[in-house]
Amino acid sequence: MDSFEATSQFSQVLRTLTSSVQSLTRAAHFALKNSDSEDYLFRAILDVIDSPDVDLNCKCSVFQLVDVLLHESYFYSQSPKSSYNYPYVHSLKNAVPSLILKVLPGSNNQNLYNVFTSLKNISKTLKLVYEDYEKQYMSGKDLLTEEDMQNIEQDVPFNEDNFVVDESAVDPIIKAWTLLVMKKKQGHYERLRLLKHKLHSNDNENDEVMFGVRGPQNDDKQLLTKKQILMRMEDDRESHKRSKESLWLVNRPRDTNVITEDEFFTQYWTKIKPFDDGEKASFLQNLDDLNKMVAASYKDKQF
DSSP states (O other), X not given: XXXXXXXXXXXHHHHTOOSSHHHHHHHHHHHHHTGGGHHHHHHHHXXXXXXXXXXHHHHHHHHHHHHHHHHHHHHHHTSTTOOOOOTTHHHHHHHHHHHHHHHSXXXXXXXXXXXXXXXXXXXXXXXXXXXXXXXXXXXXXXXXOHHHHHHHHTTOOOOGGGXXXXXXXXXXXXXXXHHHHHHHHHHHHHHHHHHHHSOOOOSXXXXXXXXXXXXXTOOOTTSBOHHHHHHHHHHHHHXXXXXXXXXXXXXXXXXXXXXXXXXXXXXXXXXXXXXXXXXXXXXXXXXHHHHHHHHHHSSXXXX
16 A cells, blocks of 8 residues: 555544544554555644644544554554564654644643553553653642632632743653643632632533533534543443453463362362251251241242
């Protein structure tokens, strides 16, 4: 597949991307399969993020794709006999700080948690020590200074000029963490300012007004439609479920004597002495009482 065709198909994939595991993995594998066109496909990612016609939900999914693509690139490049040489790693790593500002534009921080989760995964993939930044992010209101509290009292909007990266930081991921912590601080700042100075309403509000849902009369691409919110909830639920699938896997060392299930069963079967007549009668009586209690719990007669 030539570069033009690969870029055209990849752009279409990006514009229909969702945050489901299957969608992200499929897009990442397409990019790796066409890694010889890396410069063009990377440009396609930036174009979708910069496009004013792409809604914020899709842009968030593209940022999650960056996380998956970096992980897959490392995984396949480190495999024996791999022909990959860490494609997309350098270009995506340097672009992460600017991508964060595109996915979290202005004071709209609705994608903050997803960006936080993806940035943690990216840091793990790149083997970057990020725990101190995570603690700052989780500290919440402790991020606000005395000057911030005074500005809140005076109803001064958060100064977005504060979104400057640490230029002394060589690693772009460190710069990304600095921006993310500032975004978390902005969220707490604006929340306190809202509670302090905006009027409270006791009237019933519909979902569109309460949650900032994009309705038929509102074409703001920075807001999500109700359908997109429900899709995001379902995709997040599926991702969370899949993240738990490997928790109970056990990597047993080779060439070791491991007790089989049959041996385990036989050991405890022979270890416990048989019931005598009194114990057997007591056990059967308790079991009969339990069956009667369960049968009585049904509304309709079962048998």
